[in-house]
Amino acid sequence: MKLIKDNLTEIRERITATAQKCGRDPQTITLLAVSKTKPVSALEEAINAGQLCFGENYVQEGVEKIEYFAENTDLEWHFIGPLQSNKSRPVAEHFDWCHTVDRLKIAQRLSDQRPADKAPLNVLIQINISDENSKSGITLAELPALAEQVSALPNICLRGLMAIPAPESDPARQCAVFRQMETAFHELQAQYPQIDTLSMGMTDDMDAAITCGSTMVRIGTAIFGARNYSVS
Ligand SMILES: *Cc1c(COP(=O)(O)O)cnc(C)c1O
Numbered sequence: 001m002k003l004i005k006d007n008l009t010e011i012r013e014r015i016t017a018t019a020q021k022c023g024r025d026p027q028t029i030t031l032l033a034v035s036k037t038k039p040v041s042a043l044e045e046a047i048n049a050g051q052l053c054f055g056e057n058y059v060q061e062g063v064e065k066i067e068y069f070a071e072n073t074d075l076e077w078h079f080i081g082p083l084q085s086n087k088s089r090p091v092a093e094h095f096d097w098c099h100t101v102d103r104l105k106i107a108q109r110l111s112d113q114r115p116a117d118k119a120p121l122n123v124l125i126q127i128n129i130s131d132e133n134s135k136s137g138i139t140l141a142e143l144p145a146l147a148e149q150v151s152a153l154p155n156i157c158l159r160g161l162m163a164i165p166a167p168e169s170d171p172a173r174q175c176a177v178f179r180q181m182e183t184a185f186h187e188l189q190a191q192y193p194q195i196d197t198l199s200m201g202m203t204d205d206m207d208a209a210i211t212c213g214s215t216m217v218r219i220g221t222a223i224f225g226a227r228n229y230s231v232s
Contacts, residue, residue: 004042005049007223008033011206015217018210029210032078032199034220036061037227040068046223047072055099055218057081059090066094080162080199080218082136089113097122099162099199099218102138107150114155124162124199125150127184130177131166140184151192160197160215161185165205174205178212185213 011031019026035043036057043054043065055078056062066077078097085106091098092113101107101123114121125146128137138146143161151158161184165177181200189195201209201217209217220227 002225004045004223007225008046008049008051011219011222014206015210018207022211024210024213028215030216032080032216032218033223034080034202034218035065035224036081036220037229038224040065042224043069047075051223052076053078055080055220059083059087063090063094085109092121095121097124097159099124100126100136101150102126102128102136102146104146104149107146107153107156111153111155120155120157122159122197123150123156124160124197125158127161127163127181129163129165129181130168131164133166134164137163140180143184143188147188147192157194158192160195160199161188162199164202165200167204169204171205171208174208175212178205178209178214182213 015029015031016026019029030053032053032055033046033051034055052074053076057080062079069075077095078099079091079095080099083091083100083106088106088109092110093115098110098121110121126137127140128134147158161181163181168174178200181198185198197215198213199216199218201214203219203221206217206219
């Protein structure tokens with residue numbers, strides 16, 4: 001198996017090359033290492049290779065890793081999984097970001113539960129851009145109203161949008177979906193000055209996402225290898 005360090009180097013080089021190809025500054029794209037189901041030893045390898053931002057999908061697993069690495073204050077933890085309201089407290093208390101806000105009730109709870117001694121929790125509104133099978137995310141038509149409500153809450157900071165499109169292997173079709181996100185993102189930015197994050201792009205659609213303006217790619221498989229859910 002290839003080393004995590006080498007995978008990270010390859011991904012960073014690919015981000016740079018893709019950004020340059022479409023005239024973007026590679027520095028404007030953050031690489032989020034998606035470490036769900038992976039042991040702390042794998043995260044340690046990534047950290048030793050300079051990776052600081054990690055994405056976790058499961059609340060309990062994520063909190064355990066955050067506590068394990070508590071002494072390293074350079075790390076940034078992103079919650080990227082579906083969030084039920086009864087699990088919002090540990091996310092508000094431990095994570096730095098939540099990418100999956102898709103209703104006011106969750107946003108309110110995150111704001112209420114954010115500890116006073118921490119900076120506001122950074123949140124993204126999840127858009128269901130193309131996946132009819134997914135129950136997560138709102139439609140673009142619902143975005144203006146939710147963005148207005150979320151941005152008014154005191155202890156969270158609305159930073160932008162996130163999407164997980166339906167799997168699609170054709171880059172042109174991947175792009176067509178991502179362009180809709182890019183347009184919505186720019187409209188939101190025009191209204192709210194703090195909006196700076198468009199979270200889209202995974203191992204199989206990263207290049208199209210970067211071409212279409214992603215500022216944060218969420219990469220798991222290409223860094224850590226395939227996930228084995230049966231032993232996790
Ligand atoms: C698992 C996951 C990823 C990473 O997917 P890969 O295809 O392994 O890169 C990114 N985003 C979300 C929301 C995920 O759940």
